[in-house]
Amino acid sequence: MLVTFYLNNTQVSYDVRPDEYLSHTLRSHGIKSVKVGCNESTCGSCTLLVDDKPVMSCSVLTASIEGKHVTTVEGIQEEAAKIAYHFAEEGADQCGFCNAGYALVVYALKREIKNPTEEQIIDYIVGNLCRCSGLQSQLNAIKAYLKEE
Amino acid sequence: MKVNEYYRASSLEDAYQKLLASPKNAIIAGGLWMKKMGQSYETLIDLSNLGLDKIEDKKxxxxxxxxxxxxxxxxxxVVSFLYAGAPAFAVREVMGVNFRNIATIGGxxxxxYPFSDVITGLLPYDVKLEFYPAQKMSLEEYLNYKGRLxxxxxxxHIKKIEGKGYFKKVKTTALDFPIVNIAVAKVAGEYRVVxxxxxxxxxxxxxxMEYLNNGAKDFTKAAELAVEELSFMDNKDASKEYRVDLAKVYVRRGLEEVSK
Incomplete structure (x- = not known):
C-alpha cells in the first residue's frame, strides 16, 4: 500500500506492507540514524517524532502515519549538534547507539516543557535506555543543554 | 504480527461492518500489545479519522x-483535577513518554490486561464505557463480561464527584510491569479499594469496602479483608505471598492517605 507523509518536511510516498513498522520503512530507505535496539517497545533507541511527539518507531505501523510529519535526527541537525556537544562534555556519549533517539526526545522535551524540573526530565527520558553510561551523565548533559538559552 | 489489509474507516458504522465481516478483523488502537502478541489479522481497522482522540470537560x-x-x-x-490527580498519576506510571504517546486509553x-495500570487506576471511580452500536456499561461490567464484545x-466517561484517590504501582525497574498495583479512593465519603x-x-x-463504609476505621483490618477476598497467584515476577504482603501494606497506606 502507498503511504504518503512528510519526512523532515519533505513529502515522501513509500510502498509498504500493511504490517510494516516505521523504523523498518525508514531504514530500508536509507535513514540509518533510526536505530532498532530491542524492537519490543522498550529501549527507545528507535525514537523519532511524529507530529512533534516522541514515539518508538519500532511500534508504529507506517500505514498509520498517512499525512503526518515525521522528524528524524537529520531534521534537527542544529539542535542535535548542541545536544551532542553536551553529551560529549559529560562523557554521556560512548557507543552512540542511543544518541539519535536521545537527541530527539531531549529536543521534544525542550519544546514541550519550559524549565522542567529534574523529576520531569527523568520522567521524559526514562523510556530511552543507555547500556553504557548509567544515565547520570545524560541527565547532566540534558540539564546543561536546557540551560543554554 | 501479520496483516493483509490496513483499512481506514470513514465512520463508526463503516468500522463496525468491517469488524463483523470476519473474526480475523480487528480494531487497532495504539497497537503496542498487538505487536507483542504477534497474531495474524485479515484486516486492521484504523479509527483515527473519526475524531475519537478528544478529552472533553462536560458538566x-x-x-x-x-x-x-x-x-x-x-x-x-481536566483529568489532572480528577480525584487529586490519582487517575492521571496511574497512567504516568506506564513505561516512558515515547510509549505513552502511542498507547491509547481505549486500547x-x-x-x-492483567498488568494494566490504567484499569486499576480507573476502577475505583464511576467510569462508564460508551460503545458503538449504542451501548453503555460500567468499566467493572466490562471487566466481568465473558468473551469478546x-x-x-x-x-x-469518568464521573466528576468530590473525592480523593491514591495509586501505587510496585515494580522492580522503571519500565517494568507491576508486581501488584493498588488504587484506593474516598468518593463522596465512600471508600473504594482496588x-x-x-x-x-x-x-x-x-x-x-463494606467494612469501612459501615463506619469501621481500622485500616489494617480492612487491608487484611481485601487480601483475603481477592485471589493472588505466583508468576515469574513474584510469589503469591509477596504480592499479598505488598497489597496489605499499600491498601492500608492508601486508606490512610485518602482519609486525610
Missing part, C-alpha cells in the same frame, strides 16, 4: 475519547 463528567493517548490523558488539565481498557469502544496485577485484572475488594 458532570470527563469524556475521554477512546483514541486519546495515555500521554494526552496524563497531560489533560488499554479493551485488552483487559463485538462492539467498538468510543469513549470513556487491587490489580495479582497477576489478574483489577478487581474491587468488596468486603473491605
Amino acid at each position: 458532570d463528567e470527563v469524556v475521554v475519547g477512546a483514541l486519546a493517548t495515555q500521554r494526552d490523558f496524563e497531560n489533560s488539565k 488499554s481498557i479493551m485488552g483487559r 463485538n462492539a467498538i469502544l468510543v469513549a470513556v 487491587v490489580g496485577a495479582r497477576p489478574m485484572v483489577a478487581a474491587k475488594a468488596y468486603k473491605a
